Amino acid sequence: MTTATVPDHRGRYGVFGGKYVPETIMFALEELEAAFNEAINDKEFNELFQKELAIYSGRPTPLTKAERLSETNGGASIYLKREDLNHTGAHKINNAIGQALLAVRMGKKKIIAETGAGQHGVAAATVAAKYGLSCKVYMGKEDIRRQALNVFRMKLLGAEVIEVTSGSQTLKDATNEAIREWVASVEDTFYLIGSAVGPYPYPKMVKQFQQVIGHETQSQFTQEHGGKLPDAVVACVGGGSNAIGMFAPFIEKDVPLFGVEAAGLGVDTDQHAATLSKGSKGVIHGSLTKLLQTNEGQITEPYSISAGLDYPGIGPEHAYLHETERVKYEAVTDKEALEALKQLCVTEGILCALESAHAVAYSLTLARSMNKDQAVVVCLSGRGDKDVHTLMDKEGGEYR
């Protein structure tokens, strides 16, 4: 297929990617790239990473056949890759462990991170505690208000949570602010980005640390199916880290891949986060990609019920996979995601993250269009405990 040669030496996925950052941090990206390349070619580093994933985060995560969900829904069998069972409750920790180990290897003592809903912030604070690093997490004032529990968790873990009052006071502004801080403290600070976004080498690095999802899935699935690959693989796409990690081993293979964006109130409204479906080419947070913006180039505030998909950009490799049509990107509304979340609850006893529910929702549609002897694998990127408040607000009286 088409992706064997991306990213190129300039960090480009086709036209996408690159390093659109102030000159001040260019040296840090180079330093990072060098350290990263060295690390992933070092057997010891890889073994350490794998060991930490196993004994700290509990990997491998299982691949659970959703028997009752599949039956209820009809069509293909649905398998769930259980990233929700990771330590801290989502795939985010894979990447956080990888980057933190790299930071330690580079001799950095401080990490900074951005967070929206707080999931990556918690993951970053977690690895900072574990590896004895100081940690500052940038978070929009508005998100701090909405996610008080995660803010408290980060503080418990010893992180400093820095309120961002610029712009729309949400994730994109927190990211801007984290980059600003990085520019100011670049000499001794490691910026731990939480998704497959940002300037090169971040998208590549995050993919590297998340591809364990796909590799485990492949070996678990083929083992159960006598070497056969799944008939479709589905993942939700915020910045794109769980999806790219899940897709990684399948991109070069003949497996249909589906990325699911948040359609919010509908892609035809202005309340959505469907970056690929509705966005256009542009630069955000150091990378040329697709994003939601006005036609003048002002970045617009996305909307989704799920805080982790509520990002106006997307990782550059996804923009590339979209353009080359290797991956199909679909959009799922709040309502469809909520329905899927509830159906998964009552048929499988699994309360998934609202982000993941988008992938589940699309997998139901997909499975219905497929045969009984086929199989769809969905990346269940996280657990839904963090979303119970949101669900309670949504459901209002119904559940109370």
Added chain:
Amino acid sequence: MTTATVPDHRGRYGVFGGKYVPETIMFALEELEAAFNEAINDKEFNELFQKELAIYSGRPTPLTKAERLSETNGGASIYLKREDLNHTGAHKINNAIGQALLAVRMGKKKIIAETGAGQHGVAAATVAAKYGLSCKVYMGKEDIRRQALNVFRMKLLGAEVIEVTSGSQTLKDATNEAIREWVASVEDTFYLIGSAVGPYPYPKMVKQFQQVIGHETQSQFTQEHGGKLPDAVVACVGGGSNAIGMFAPFIEKDVPLFGVEAAGLGVDTDQHAATLSKGSKGVIHGSLTKLLQTNEGQITEPYSISAGLDYPGIGPEHAYLHETERVKYEAVTDKEALEALKQLCVTEGILCALESAHAVAYSLTLARSMNKDQAVVVCLSGRGDKDVHTLMDKEGGEYR
């Protein structure tokens, strides 16, 4: 050692245990005992149970060496058995899966369960959803108020949560009420008890389904240490299920075992849940054991910051292990548990359940009294996400 012969054929652990229940449900206990004995001697059932633990709950859970915690604290190395990484966030699911599979095997279509903080309620609702059973969870009115999030989770999972307004409206009353309901619907209903308590065969059954904790620990530890066993094993004790599961393979071996009860505000106040340290022999929920009561035999309301340890009784096998002095039972206060929880957070990036924090707290004391080349294993029975509200309330302004 001393326990090879317990329980006897009447379900006795020394004098403890037995079946102190209304005649109406005696036949159900017999039916259950027969089905249980048949099941655990059936290879297929055991394989199914092991498979579900693996592919649904994500077992084996890792044994994480707490390097920075051990270093900070001094003395022996501390290892954490990561039950917090189970599906739904605690060891409770092991037992819930086991009992639900048994219910299915017995052809029961309905399960009932009691819950305090809601952890077992969520586990029961989870397995009910997964195996297509209806589920009623009995919960004290007071606990429903305190644990609104878990109540909502149970409802999302399709369970009916029944408010118990009798007595002190907490766990013990919810248990009374569940038993009453069981008496009324005994012919088609399976009572899924959440801890190693209740009439025989429950204590034995819960131990059977929880002993995976200890067996995994033993094999993980010995593998890492060339066959050597740990120098001490520590677990918190509410009803006693995680502890008995953890202790199971070590009871017959020369390994010091420590059960940790909740001392609440102090064992010398009247605000604690230190059943073994301060209780006396009596019958509660169908079993002769130790419990907190007035000298006339009225059961008293226990207190602990951790809802899962806040139970006036304890499993009969623990009463026996206490009496025979095979296990040492210690009590840890709210304050000590909170301190340990925070220390674990900042040194290891792990937010554990308040229940588990009691075990961690005692393991710190223990480790300090031991040598650097020794090792203490602690059962980290659950994760602390559920406790963030409690912690926020406790810490007040400090973290906000």
Added chain:
Amino acid sequence: MNKRWEVFQNSSDYRFVPYIMAGDPSEEATIELSLALEECGAAALELGVPYSDPLADGPVIQRAGMRGLAQKVNLEKTIELVSTLRKRGLEIPVIIFTYYNLLLQLGENRFLQLAEENGVDGILVPDLPYEESGYLQEMCSQNNLALISLVSPTTREEKLVKISSEAEGFLYCISSLGVTGIRSEFRDGLDEFLRAAKANSHVPVLVGFGLSQREQIHQFENSSDGFIIGSAIVKKIEELEDELLTNREEAIKTFKAYLESLLPVYSR
């Protein structure tokens, strides 16, 4: 067997055995209510002991227990109340209905001693099934106290035969699954179960749990030797709570009128 049990067992009446809670709503009320019940035809009396965790009881008796607890009535006081009842002329057998934990804390020996001293005739422990009752059974036999056995429609045949044939005082047949309380329907196959119990029992076979109306009582009169009414009576006492505390004479009159409306003529 003592004299009071002899009278009870030799009676040819369809026996009425009421249950009330000691101390509900006061000790004095309990005395008057007990005497009223005897007057209205009670063949024996079950006297409940207030308990924090009455897991065999429904809401009505749970509330009665709370009221008894508020009066600080415990097992010892309940037993002593029997002595007062005797002094006040009560002649029917009195059975102490207590959860096992209360008995354990008082101590079985002490209980037996107190029971003897105070004129108690039997004991019923709802959470002490046949399997666990061996020791207490023996102690009771030695002390001439009837340990009342219960059988339920879910009791296995073989066990039913055993319990029935060993029963003392009377055999308590649980007429419906569930806890104590008022019910409007009973299980099918109940008659059969009662007949099997009767066939094996040397003592009167009484049916209980959920009876609240005269028609329900009639239902069992061919298959049993009597009936037990708890919740319905306790509920009436609850209704009369205030009056029982302030104007007891009037309250007792109302109570008796209620009993007359409830009970079949032959058992008065």
Added chain:
Amino acid sequence: MNKRWEVFQNSSDYRFVPYIMAGDPSEEATIELSLALEECGAAALELGVPYSDPLADGPVIQRAGMRGLAQKVNLEKTIELVSTLRKRGLEIPVIIFTYYNLLLQLGENRFLQLAEENGVDGILVPDLPYEESGYLQEMCSQNNLALISLVSPTTREEKLVKISSEAEGFLYCISSLGVTGIRSEFRDGLDEFLRAAKANSHVPVLVGFGLSQREQIHQFENSSDGFIIGSAIVKKIEELEDELLTNREEAIKTFKAYLESLLPVYSR
């Protein structure tokens, strides 16, 4: 190279280059402020374009951007503003300071065309580092527009030499790590870095980021050819916001007085 750049580069003054935000607090104010800056000795002008996500800017310029956005000023309007400035007599080079995304959306070709039509002399894209600037660099060269390059104390030696020697218009030396803003201290080793830049540059070497006081400016006068002041001036404009909208003449007077207090005598 155009005439305006020639004058700029041939000047022997220690060059003062101010940064202001287009449309802050109004387009008319921007014009008057620009003219005032020229009058007070500005050797060139950086005109910022309001942007939703200015990740190289500190809070002061972020707020200015919000004000500009509120005025619906965009890249195209900013360029057109230069034409007005020219008509009103502004003679110094004007550099459009824009984030890359705005340029991308307008289109590089369209930008170049508009720049030419409206008398723009240069462009500075803070998030387009040397490595990504090849195409734009070439287009600018072909269109006689200076793409202003930045170097930072963290720029590698080799790259510093390359950028310095290729620089057009002027070379922007970042005097401190971090985003734009007002600072009270600068890094050690800054002089050395500036001297290395100067040694390789064919165009004036200016120092910027964080300057806000006359003493700070003096600090660099031996090692550079001029200085850039942004946040300090923008902050003054923020203070004068209301007056600039209601009593512009007075506001401009105050602004000039501020500039005189700020600037060294030789650059006025």
